[in-house]
Amino acid sequence: MQEVYDFLKKCGTYYLATVEGDQPRVRPFGTIDIFEDKLYIQTGKVKEVSKQIQKNPKVELCAFADGVWVRVAGKLVRDDRIEPKKHMLDAYPSLQGMYKAEDDNTEVLYFEDATATFSSFTAAPRVVKF
DSSP: OHHHHHHHHHOOOOOEEETTEEEEEEEOOOOOOETEEEEEEEETTTTTHHHHHHOOOOEEEEETTTTEEEEEEEEEEEEOOOHHHHHHHHGGGGGEEEEETTTSEEEEEEEEEEEEEEEESSOOOOEEEO
């Protein structure tokens, strides 16, 4: 999991795919955090992405850097505790103008049963499960 976190931090932006009905939806994300040995992302509960995840928590993200890409597939689980929200916002102070750990909008979600696949055009895929 640490390797996945480090890679996503290096990329800065990753693309998160959700499902709305039978239509895939993809958007850029930039938040990634490790808290209590779980890999977290952050969004707002008022956003469509949040509503899509609550209906179908199976997601996939993809990021690319230096000729290597990672795909992470798994289920996202909402964590409503203040502590992981605060940890995330401390890691991303630029978000503190829009989000607060105590508000009803800030949402952090962690990956459950995740599979990360590192790929490139020059090496065989490598799989990490967490």
